[in-house]
Amino acid sequence: MSIxxxxxADKVQWEKGLISPEIFxxxxxxREELGRLFGRAWLFLAHDSMIPKPGDFFNTYMGGDPVIVARQKDGSVRAYLNACRHRGMKVCRAEDGNARNFMCTYHGWAYDISGELINVPNLADAYHNDLDRKKWGLVQVAQIDNYKGLWFATFDPTAPPLHEYLGDMTFYIDSWVDHVPGGIEILPGVIKWTIRxxxxxxxxxxxxxxxxxxxTHSSSLGKIGEGMWGKMPEGAQFSSRHGHGHSMVFGRVTRFDDDPLSVYNAERNPVVEERLGSSRTNMLGNFTVFPNMSGLPASANLRVWHPKGPNTFEIWSFTVVDKDxxxxxxxxxxxxxxxxxxAAGIVELDDGENWNLMGQILEQGYQTRRMDWNYQMGLGHETEDHETYPGRINGTYYGEGPQRTFYRRWLEFMTSEKWPRVDAVRESGDES
Amino acid sequence: MTTQVEAELTAFTAATQELQFRIEQFYYYEAELLDEWKYHAWYDLFSTDSHYRLPVRRNRLRRQRFADEAAARGIEMAHFDADMKTLKLYVNQRESGSNWAEDPPSRTRHLITNVRIRSSADEAGSYDVRSNFLVYRNRLEAEVDLWAGERYDRLRPTDDGSFQIADRVVLLDQNVVLSKNLSVFF
Structure with missing residues (x-):
């Protein structure tokens, strides 16, 4: 069976809140997703603070492909495939560090930090000097740009600029990257683990x-504060026509109220309110920047979901702190x-249990693949003209509008031959 | 002239052999508590001033790697970094009745080997003990995980002839953790 x-479009009836799990x-x-989606969308690479000095690099992935992100001598950032132009071997196998150049350990082709081919062994006697090194640099991303220190790239030269891609999402991103004058930095140590x-x-x-x-988190989040069962926290949800989503909870500063962090956060609130207004002060919850960057402002957490096959992905999890x-x-x-x-976090370990078993069922099942999943929560209860928050807004913390929007956008990427630009006329969406 | 190995062998006296035996027995008891899901009893093996840390293993070039991977490197994310107040939260969660990742509980076997004992230079009367582990987890119908690694312990003798774990650093031999979670203790 293959789709x-x-x-x-029959598998992703987002407007009815029906999704076929076959897409999972x-x-x-x-295979199509790797090209049509990950080959075209703007994907998060790294934060400025992870590669501060010239020669600093971070090894990551864009979809299925290994990509090196490196700080250049002039302070700019480049990203290119971590694959030698000769036989496709990785030219760098360290996850991060500082380098002047990358030498492929297969035949010795070497590239400088900008990705340019600088040395080919036996160029004169074996290649007869017939190889134009300028043409055989590492494959660069088509576009790279940053939003307030967050670096993104796309392999599609026709993709619209990053700020257009992020759209209204920047209003929400600002609440955790630009809430204080000094901005943020990422702590050393990326937690990486595997979900089937x-x-x-x-x-x-x-x-x-x-x-x-x-x-899911009854044994962790449910034990913090006054418990959660049956009580929907005060909040709201944002859905972007560009596929992004943000769910907001108000009024809980920190998960624990007896450490220096919560004291700091409470003292910081007036600064945040001054910069962003009360609507984005103490705004916690969860978000996804389409397609595979997500985070938890309450836990100062940022992560990327790296696909590793239809039924495997890795979570790369970063922790964010105020730089100053x-x-x-x-x-x-x-x-x-x-x-x-x-992987060991008291909240997160219970997510792994769910996601792994869901994957196992789909891997082995036939009837379970034919059963549409229900994405109908809050269908028809969202507004386009919220007085405070841009985008499509659901007035409660629970709802599945952001999920429906995510799959709507996913479907557009998967079925569009050209880069699926969001038409300005349809900007506000037409979900009914 | 005796070689280094011979010198160390001759240093094994009846007393050091007995110490080796007692520490290994302590570890086997600890493994039994974990494999039988007696988490509170396991927690009680730690001293109140103890710390439990499981750092992230890094892939770095040889010249840029960390000489001592067990040493703390300042503020850095880890899989576990818990004082005893925090470790209690993990233990309480396992026994909460709604920690779905371990309910039904996984079947585990903690195999402890290569126990190496040195008198602690930092804490008189205590021992700095390194041991290797292999932990097998079998979960629900057919899920299997295997973790290998090393533990760096500070063992503090107690009045009743046993020990307390006064510090533990776990080096898990994985960069990307290959399992869906780390809902086990090492």
Whole structure:
């Protein structure tokens, strides 16, 4: 059984809140996704603070492809495929570090930090000097840009500029990158682990699924504060026509109220309010920047869902702190994030249980693949003209509008031959 | 002239052999508690001033790697970084009745080997003990995980002839954790 691209609209009936789980397991859908989606969308690479000095690099992935992000001598940032032009071997196998050049350990072709080919062994006697090194640099991304220190890239030269791609999402991103004058930095140490499931399950959860927390995380979040069962926290949801989603909870500063972090956050609030207004002060929750960057402002967490096959993905999880915060506050943030997030985190380990089993069922099943999943929560209860928040807004923390929007956008990427530009006329969406 | 190995062998006296035996027995008891899901009893093996840390293993070039991977490197994310107040939160979660990742509980086997004991230079009367582990997890119908690694412990003798774990650093031999979670203790 294999899905044709022409059939995808039947599998993704976002406007009715019906999604076929075949899009989470089908091999052909996955192969197409690597090109049509990950080959065209703007993807998050790294934050400025992870590669501060010339020669600093961070090894990551864009979809299925290994990519090196490197700080240049002039302070700019470049990103290119971590694959030698000769036989496609990785030219750098360290996950991060500082380098003057990268030498492929197969035949010795060497590239400088900009990706240019600078040395080919036996160029004169074996190649007869017939190789034009200028033409054989590492494959650069088509476009690279940053939003307030967050670096993104796309392999599609026809993709619109990053700021247009992010759209209204920047209003929400600002609440965790530009809330204080000094901005943010990423703490050392990326927590990476593996889920046998489809990456979209995680991306959609972070876009809009606050609903799962009271049950999935009953043994962790449910034990913090006054408990959550049955009580929907005060909040709202944002859906972007560009596929992004943000779910907001108001009024809970920090998960724990007895450490230097919560004292710092409380003292910081007036500064944030001054910069962003009260609507984005203490705004916590969860978000997804389409397609595979997500985060949890309450836990100062940022992550990427790296696809590794239709039924496997890796979570790369980063911790964010205010750059100018005192050391003891950064330490408290590190300890707090270590406790709750990551492979061993008391919150996160219960997500792994769900996502793995869902993947296992789809891998083995036939009837279970034919069963549409229900994405109908809050259908028809969103507004386009909220007085405070831009985008399409659901007035409660629980809802599946962001998920429906995510799959609507996903479908557009998967079925469009050209880069699927969001028509300005349809900017506000037409979900009914 | 005796070689280094011979010198170390001759240093094994009846007393050091007995110490080796007692520490290994302590580890086997600890493994039993974990494999039988007696988390609170396991927690009680730690001293109140203890710390439990499981750092991230990094892939770095040889010249840029960390000489001592068990050493703390300032503020850095880790899989576990817990004082005893925090470790209690993990233990309480396992026994909460709604920690779905371990309910039904996984079947685990903690195999402890290569126990190497040195008198602690930092804490008189205590021992700095390194041991290797292999932890097998079998979960629900057919899920299997295997973790290998090393533990750096500070063991503090107790009045009743046993030990307390006064510090533990776990080096898990994985960069990308290959399992869906780390809902086990090492």
């Amino acid at each position: 044709e691209i022409d059939d995808l 397991i089908d091999e052909k859908v996955y 499931g489809n990456w979209k399950i995680a991306a959609e959860q972070f876009a809009g699924d606050g609903y799962h927390a009271q049950v 915060a005192p050391e003891q506050v950064k330490k408290a943030q590190q300890l707090s994030a270590t406790l709750t997030e990551g």
